[in-house]
Amino acid sequence: MAASVVFLVGLFVICTTCTGQANLQPVMHFHMKDGQNEAVTVPPPPTPSAGNSSSHSMPFAVNGIFPALTATADSGGKRSECGIGALMPWNDHLYMVSYLSVPDAGNGTGLYRIDSSFQMTKIADHRSTYANRIIHKETSQIIIGAWVINSTGGVRVFDQLLTYRLAATAEHLTKPETMVYMLGMDGPLWECDVIQMTCTQLFDLVKELDIPAIEQPHFKAAHTMNGRLVVASNTFQEEDFIGSQQGGRLAEWTGPGSQWTVLEKTAFVEVTGRRNFGSVIYAMGWDAISVILKVYDGRNPAYHSWQTYRLPKGSHAYDHLWQTEWPRIREVETERYLMDMHGLFYELSPLGWAGSTWGLRPVSRHLRMIPDFTSFRGFLVLGGNQVSSIFDNNVVTGQSQSGLWFGKTDDLWSFGKPQGWGGVWRRTAVKAHQPSDPFLMTGFDHKVLHVFPNQNVTDDVVVRIEVDVTGAAGHLPEESWLPYGHVLFNTSFPYAYHVFPAGYSAHWVRLVSEADCVMTAYFHYT
Ligand SMILES: *[C@@H]1O[C@H](CO)[C@@H](O)[C@H](O)[C@H]1NC(C)=O
Numbered sequence: 001m002a003a004s005v006v007f008l009v010g011l012f013v014i015c016t017t018c019t020g021q022a023n024l025q026p027v028m029h030f031h032m033k034d035g036q037n038e039a040v041t042v043p044p045p046p047t048p049s050a051g052n053s054s055s056h057s058m059p060f061a062v063n064g065i066f067p068a069l070t071a072t073a074d075s076g077g078k079r080s081e082c083g084i085g086a087l088m089p090w091n092d093h094l095y096m097v098s099y100l101s102v103p104d105a106g107n108g109t110g111l112y113r114i115d116s117s118f119q120m121t122k123i124a125d126h127r128s129t130y131a132n133r134i135i136h137k138e139t140s141q142i143i144i145g146a147w148v149i150n151s152t153g154g155v156r157v158f159d160q161l162l163t164y165r166l167a168a169t170a171e172h173l174t175k176p177e178t179m180v181y182m183l184g185m186d187g188p189l190w191e192c193d194v195i196q197m198t199c200t201q202l203f204d205l206v207k208e209l210d211i212p213a214i215e216q217p218h219f220k221a222a223h224t225m226n227g228r229l230v231v232a233s234n235t236f237q238e239e240d241f242i243g244s245q246q247g248g249r250l251a252e253w254t255g256p257g258s259q260w261t262v263l264e265k266t267a268f269v270e271v272t273g274r275r276n277f278g279s280v281i282y283a284m285g286w287d288a289i290s291v292i293l294k295v296y297d298g299r300n301p302a303y304h305s306w307q308t309y310r311l312p313k314g315s316h317a318y319d320h321l322w323q324t325e326w327p328r329i330r331e332v333e334t335e336r337y338l339m340d341m342h343g344l345f346y347e348l349s350p351l352g353w354a355g356s357t358w359g360l361r362p363v364s365r366h367l368r369m370i371p372d373f374t375s376f377r378g379f380l381v382l383g384g385n386q387v388s389s390i391f392d393n394n395v396v397t398g399q400s401q402s403g404l405w406f407g408k409t410d411d412l413w414s415f416g417k418p419q420g421w422g423g424v425w426r427r428t429a430v431k432a433h434q435p436s437d438p439f440l441m442t443g444f445d446h447k448v449l450h451v452f453p454n455q456n457v458t459d460d461v462v463v464r465i466e467v468d469v470t471g472a473a474g475h476l477p478e479e480s481w482l483p484y485g486h487v488l489f490n491t492s493f494p495y496a497y498h499v500f501p502a503g504y505s506a507h508w509v510r511l512v513s514e515a516d517c518v519m520t521a522y523f524h525y526t
């Protein structure tokens with residue numbers, strides 16, 4: 001894969017149509033010369049002039065949508081997609097990159113800069129797919145898409161990466177001062193030098209992680225913490241749903257000399273975490289049963305293992321690998337995360353104590369596709385992936401386009417009330433007395449549990465319901481699971497359900513079967 005590296009000239013053009021304003025800034029042109037990027041033009045970014053209403057006017061907005069801040073792809077030529085893959089506040093600007101579905105599948109996508117007065121400038125054209133962003137703290141540069149932007153707005157490009165799809169950028173395990181990892185959606189993992197602007201492919205993760213040939217690799221996230229690089233691929237097709245193949249991956253690598261370890265073989269879309277607050281790494285994915293949140297406490301050696309929690313799905317329209325786009329966990333209010341998964345927003349604490357997470361609550365349900373979100377000048381900014389022709393498979397769309405939504409974090413409470421469904425078992429060979437994973441219970445109004453066997457049963461099968469009310473989920477010996485009650489099914493009554501009383505709530509719920517049985521247990525929260 002690395003052999004097919006194509007060198008393109010990173011030509012940065014001024015977009016004259018995207019702002020409707022004439023105050024566009026000069027942009028930089030770079031070309032490759034003996035492997036070095038050479039700046040031809042060096043522009044200072046515009047000085048923020050917020051507050052001087054006589055020099056400019058705020059663009060027109062409706063309900064938080066600024067139509068002038070829209071990313072579009074061309075209607076002519078191939079038509080695929082135009083999502084907003086990454087948003088990064090930097091240098092008094094908001095940088096944004098849009099994406100096609102695959103390289104060469106259209107024109108018009110680019111890297112944009114939105115200034116303090118909400119004027120947008122397209123600073124580079126590209127014809128690929130980018131959803132990566134990170135700050136490289138050692139050199140005070142951000143990396144967004146194939147570009148590196150320094151603290152005063154100077155832009156350089158990894159020409160080598162202009163023809164690849166990039167899912168994520170992560171800190172380097174051994175040379176963090178100058179290098180980062182770049183993860184390609186289709187499996188290549190590079191290390192890139194952010195000074196020299198060169199990349200070397202280290203792995204083809206399709207091979208390393210043994211992704212079956214009939215499954216489409218679809219890498220989505222990477223994060224370095226606690227001495228490991230964790231990567232996620234959200235492959236999930238019909239084979240995964242029926243259980244004949246397992247294409248998704250969550251995997252980790254501890255650096256040169258070590259082998260990759262596959263942690264999960266189902267779809268994973270996001271991995272993140274902060275180095276403080278207990279050094280918890282979060283990974284977010286799903287299987288046919290429910291949404292999955294995995295938690296790794298990196299600080300306390302007694303807890304060096306991944307914990308698994310299950311959460312409801314807020315929608316059935318996220319299960320295919322293509323349908324999820326880029327659900328993310330981001331810090332948009334200080335020292336707390338906003339998490340977006342399967343149509344539900346959650347507040348999540350970065351805190352991890354005693355081997356677990358402490359605090360996860362649903363905020364709202366939504367329809368918006370949000371490949372990235374961030375904070376900028378007091379706003380919560382949601383990216384989008386709105387209308388896409390996808391090679392004219394969607395014949396009622398002529399032009400792929402996505403916009404931004406600007407609001408405040410607490411507006412999210414006024415989106416849909418949290419609702420969802422999901423299970424702890426689905427056609428699962430359950431072992432007697434082995435508790436299920438914890439399933440989220442807090443923050444939902446009406447709750448019902450459905451349990452039924454996927455095999456013929458002769459005797460009564462008793463399934464006990466246990467709850468955790470503090471959030472400890474059994475991680476503190478003195479706060480163990482509480483017995484709530486049980487449901488029972490048998491040959492005469494091969495289906496049991498339980499309606500939790502109005503007003504009843506707990507943080508987590510789990511089930512324990514008294515007998516071996518293949519069965520399904522689903523919670524519906526309405
Ligand atoms: C505000 O804008 C006007 C018109 O461009 C300019 O003449 C004036 O100097 C500006 N004032 C400040 C404080 O920047």
Ligand SMILES: *[C@@H]1O[C@H](CO)[C@@H](O)[C@H](O)[C@H]1NC(C)=O
Binds near residue numbers: 076077078104106107
């Ligand atoms: C994109 O634009 C380039 C040059 O402007 C053109 O050669 C190419 O045919 C276009 N591609 C598509 C898919 O429209």
Ligand SMILES: *[C@@H]1O[C@H](CO)[C@@H](O)[C@H](O)[C@H]1NC(C)=O
Binds near residue numbers: 039042151153155
């Ligand atoms: C950023 O890059 C530009 C263009 O190369 C350069 O002129 C400027 O000095 C750089 N700024 C910093 C802080 O390195």
Ligand SMILES: *[C@@H]1O[C@H](CO)[C@@H](O)[C@H](O)[C@H]1NC(C)=O
Binds near residue numbers: 454455456
């Ligand atoms: C369950 O019993 C029915 C009726 O005896 C039978 O037709 C069916 O094949 C059995 N199912 C399984 C999974 O054993």
Ligand SMILES: *[C@@H]1O[C@H](CO)[C@@H](O)[C@H](O)[C@H]1NC(C)=O
Binds near residue numbers: 488
């Ligand atoms: C089967 O389950 C029902 C409902 O829980 C219960 O009333 C009954 O006693 C159980 N046993 C048999 C043999 O039906």
